Amino acid sequence: MALSNWDTVVFDSDGNQGKGEIESFTGAICEVYKDWLYVKDTKAWYPSQGFSSNVIAKISEGDIRISGFEIQATRGPQNSVIAYVCSTNYKTSETRRMFAVSGNGFEDDEELRIIKRANQLGFSITTKLPVCIGLTSGWGQKESGEQYFYIEAFGENEENVEIEIPFDESLQSKWVGIQPETMEFAFKWLYETLGGDHHIGDGERKDWYDKIRKVQAVRYNQGDVFFTSVKESQTPIGEANKTIFEKML
Numbered sequence: 001m002a003l004s005n006w007d008t009v010v011f012d013s014d015g016n017q018g019k020g021e022i023e024s025f026t027g028a029i030c031e032v033y034k035d036w037l038y039v040k041d042t043k044a045w046y047p048s049q050g051f052s053s054n055v056i057a058k059i060s061e062g063d064i065r066i067s068g069f070e071i072q073a074t075r076g077p078q079n080s081v082i083a084y085v086c087s088t089n090y091k092t093s094e095t096r097r098m099f100a101v102s103g104n105g106f107e108d109d110e111e112l113r114i115i116k117r118a119n120q121l122g123f124s125i126t127t128k129l130p131v132c133i134g135l136t137s138g139w140g141q142k143e144s145g146e147q148y149f150y151i152e153a154f155g156e157n158e159e160n161v162e163i164e165i166p167f168d169e170s171l172q173s174k175w176v177g178i179q180p181e182t183m184e185f186a187f188k189w190l191y192e193t194l195g196g197d198h199h200i201g202d203g204e205r206k207d208w209y210d211k212i213r214k215v216q217a218v219r220y221n222q223g224d225v226f227f228t229s230v231k232e233s234q235t236p237i238g239e240a241n242k243t244i245f246e247k248m249l
Helices: 110-120 182-191 205-215 244-248
Strands: 007-011 022-023 029-033 036-040 055-060 061-068 069-076 082-090 094-104 130-135 148-152 160-166 218-222
Touching: 007 036, 022 082, 022 094, 029 082, 029 094, 029 148, 036 069, 036 205, 055 061, 055 244, 094 182, 094 205, 110 160, 182 205
Parallel strands: none
Antiparallel strands: 007 094, 007 218, 022 029, 029 036, 036 055, 061 069, 069 082, 082 094, 130 148, 148 160
């Protein structure tokens, strides 16, 4: 389940932490999905625009105003999207906010470890070109049920290489969830996005920022919420349990 690769932290207007979703005052929805944002708006969607389910935009980074939202997003550690989303009712001066961090919750060196092992076994695989790595039960007459790493890559002369090497659990990435260093990076970006030392002021934005900084940040796995609630899947940053999908394997 691809969603189980993605770990998410979200703060809302009240400083509460829950699902990565916010509604604009025009009725549109901005939601976190994997490491990007979707904007959904039934009033602006039409069938032939390339998106389904009322989605009108996919945002990985940038600064955009759309469907009542002001969205600022950047890329961060763990291949994460870091986003500040707000919607303002200018008649009442009410503002809704969402701060979201969503990235790959696995350690990022699995590919290099597996390629290094393959090369130690006599293969010649380069990491300069794309590599596809997966698990397989083996080709041909290999013992049924025994697992292998399947590698589709390129050799030193850029020839296509398809090989299998024995499975070794020590080579696999471990699930760690969103890390404290990622959150520190994200909060620094948010502070600057809100105005930094010169423009954040002493008003509502500063109060909100101070409030969410004092809260113990918690993360949840996007795949887990298919089986349970966001609240039940949340744990403090740096204390991620195995995903439900991992436990099922």
